[in-house]
Amino acid sequence: NAGVTQTPKFRILKIGQSMTLQCTQDMNHNYMYWYRQDPGMGLKLIYYSVGAGITDKGEVPNGYNVSRSTTEDFPLRLELAAPSQTSVYFCASSYGTGARDTEAFFGQGTRLTVV
């Protein structure tokens, strides 16, 4: 089915380990986003991309890196994991032309615990 696919769904990391959260969409969306959601809180933007080869920082980029080498993929890299990065991570995508925007699609989320 078309949509946004995130992997893994769950992960436990030890402090200092690294990992990549994968996000793929097959809808040819130009906009892609990574958010984190702490318990009981709203979504905070980590990084976003308006197209292949273009990425930009959001509100909380420290400790993360992204790349957008293709339209479909937008992986999020955690280097040197810290307990403060324990959260649920959501990838999202949409298509827009500036004046027009489409429905936003969200991945199922990745529940990450850093111990």
Added chain:
Amino acid sequence: KNEVEQSPQNLTAQEGEFITINCSYSVGISALHWLQQHPGGGIVSLFMLSSGKKKHGRLIATINIQEKHSSLHITASHPRDSAVYICAVKDPGTYKYIFGTGTRLKVLA
């Protein structure tokens, strides 16, 4: 003042009640989104509105662009409607979504 304000923040209703959640925004937008998140669950897009009204099953969303206000209505509410409902707009300059704080709805059987 937040650019996207939602009310109420929390809402408890009895099954069958008509529910209204409001969203006001202060920025220029091309469209407004209503999202739903069940406890411990993913986020689902319910509506995207740029004008007028949309209906999907028991859910109705309206928007008044001049007044910068949108409402989400749930008719004949059911316990499975219990979720957090989030209003979001996209900043046309930065392409980033601006989210409301969410409305936590609990529908009692």
